[in-house]
Amino acid sequence: MVVSERPPASGATPRRKKPHPNSRPERPSAPGLPARMAAARLLAAVVDARTPLDGLTDQEHGHPQFRALDQRDRALVRAILTTALRFRVTIGRLVAAQLERPLPANATTLMHVLHVAAAQILFLDVPDSAAVDLAVTHAKSDPRTTRFAGLVNGVLRSIARNKETSLPKALAETDDAPDWFRSRLVEAYGEPRGKAILAAHRAEPPVDFTVKRDPAGWAEKFGGIVLPTGSVRVARLPAAVPELPGFADGGWWVQDAAAALPARLLGEVTGMRVADLCAAPGGKTMQLILAGAKVTAMDTSKSRLARMTENLQRLKLTAELVNADILAWQPPARFDAILLDAPCSSTGTVRRHPDVPWSKSPDDIAKLAALQARLLARAFTWLKPGGRLVFSNCSLDPLEGEELWRAFLEAHPDAAPDPVGPDELPGVAGFVTNEGHLRTTPADLRFEDPSISGLDGFFAARLVRNA
Template sequence: MNGANASGKRQRSRGPDLQAENDLNIPGLPARKAAAKLLAAVIDAKTPLDGLTDHEHGHPQFRTLDMRDRSLVRAILITALRFRVTIGKLIARRLERPLPGNAHSLSHLLHVAAAQILFLDIPDSAAVDLAVTHAKSDPRTARFAGLVNGLLRGIARAKDHQLPKMLASTGDAPDWFIERLTAAYGDDKAHAILAAHRTEAPVDFTVKSDPEGWAEKLGGIVLPTGTVRVEHLAANVADLPGYGDGAWWVQDAAAALPARLLGDVAGLRVADLCAAPGGKTAQLAMAGADVTAVDASKNRLARLAVNLDRLGLRAEIVQADLLDYQPAELFDAVLLDAPCSSTGTVRRHPDVPWTKSPEDVAKLAALQRKLLDKALQLVKPGGRLVFSNCSLDPLEGEALVEAMLGETALATLDPIVAGEIDGIAPFLTANGLLRTTPADLDLGRPGISGLDGFFAARFRRAG
């Protein structure tokens, strides 16, 4: 008996290893399993997708895949998150009864497979067969293999008829997110923002010089603000002309505006607070400022340093918690691009609405207020301070600025005016604040239009 028990233990301890070996013998299965695992981490544990799919520090199951399968996993996950509500409703309409409340693994498996069937260039039969095999290989889902097969085949048969109708009736975002968008922007603008979120974002470049020339070389266009935009990249960023020479860097058109709101910074001491990964630091350095880049993250600052080195630009780099930071002397100007809910970047990061909550927005707004008060103390009297973030929520923007101005005598609003930056007029509010959304900058077709949601306000430090 003891021998039998020992033998049983040995067999059980080898079980996962044997299953992993079996998975490797089925092309495509490890990628689908990884996709379901990472989708669970995003939805159930509220883990940001970028961290899970980082090539060096990402989820172990992701890092075991080759680069081709990693790209497939990211494509599946971005699609499953971008169209999560639509996919969920198409699954639900084919169930006789709702899935058990604890059937999270089954739900994620179905969403991964349905995303491929409905939106990706993958044969329906392959997506269904791999999902069934996946279900059979997992004790939590094995008894549902027949349901998986029938449900997914039904979705595949009816997709041409049912998918357009479902897309027209959903917003593909959590209720809290839709409610806050509608309250802030009204029904029509909120609908346009949600529609933009369904479209892959173009790639924007800030160039050191000759935007027209670089637009031609990169196969793009020049936006009214001077940013070069490419709808679809033909190669990896590092393989594009100009990368090795440091002629440009990737930066959304909206993200490129706040640094320019400081005006002529040549020869001025300027602090870029919460600076990493360094796009705004590079802008300020290129404009001739003596830049101090401050960030709390050692790893992110290391990335900033690498980026500046490639670009041939210089800045003093300081690792510090902003709330504890005490420079030897005050700065002529300060840029604070504060940590936020990132709800303006959903086109690029469709996990954001599913990993954040209204409570997160409120906590981040409170942190931004503390950081803004601190940043104001770092500016010389008469100097400029620009506060910005990539949130669409007024609680992190307009409402925050209104509250701050009502409670401090240290700052006055320095309104942004239309003529100071080409193309900026459509993004300005009546009182001189900057507000962009993914529904702005209509250039005729969705793939080339829009920009990240951004907010910025400019202040003068009182004497």
């Protein structure tokens, strides 16, 4: 809040406030410092307050310190944060190796300053001297860290000086995941596959497109490849999404290859009334429309539905949009088919959301699994006898996938499992489990070029309602 001073009486001389004996003269902010300060503040929000990174860096509703930056600095903050979170354990080990004794437990602000700078020194195209100098200036600007400015300088300069030898060693000895997350992956997938998933999380993901038609043509335009799933993939975007050819004309939309699979499991939907639940931002809805379905798309978020409306208009597609809670809403008639892509822990998307292991917990997974079970039970009541339902989510955890599905079938004798056949997904039949479920992980879909390898972790299963 800014408080205006009362203007002095006519002829009076304005009085200057005497400076505090210990105050420093105000100095203009060093170029690049606001971005580093924002990165440290947002890193604290993720790690200490378990706040999702996407919300903090939303262009319109994100953290005020982030929104105060120009677009170039916003992109830098995103790069710093995703890197600092993706390699959090490795960075922590290299920082700790430079300390004579551990920092006090309450020195979290100092540690975030160090992690932000170390991420730039070790992994980003930022001059070491700039990263160090800005971190020291940052430390001096905060009363909580000013007395540690010399330590910041020494630790970071040592990391920069020794990184050629120390970084490969640290990467080989860590897997950059919190203990709880690593343990659950190994328990669910075994040691080799669990470690392969963790290794895949260290790589930046490629970008996938679902196209209306002519995948080979779009792959040539983008300099990418056509995946066995039919998606078009590029290692890196050649330009911002709205500037790419075909965006304004509605020729495609961005959608991870794994996320494009569940809608296909409904099979032939031409002319059917299909519900897409928890639908925004709408990729699966668009697939179903193109397949000939009459789609009712539902989501609880007005803002996400507004964005979905824009996407549908750009793609020249039409669906009935419903802003409602599945647990409270009742359709006027039952549906021929239903796709429920339920809200989950998002542990299958760590490649593009490296904050997930640090902002979620086992308790969150249990709560989300309970919510999914309620949503599934509710959605099943809306299905016509003989109709198909596909349940999916982007979690790697069996509690939200295989275990939840088995429990649902045991509790609903009128739900008959409808196993997915390997022949339904030509080229990627290995994604179909022995139980007839779809299961993908970031360690799957490997190519010689790691920059175009992997995909999100997804679970999907299918049932038919008995007559």
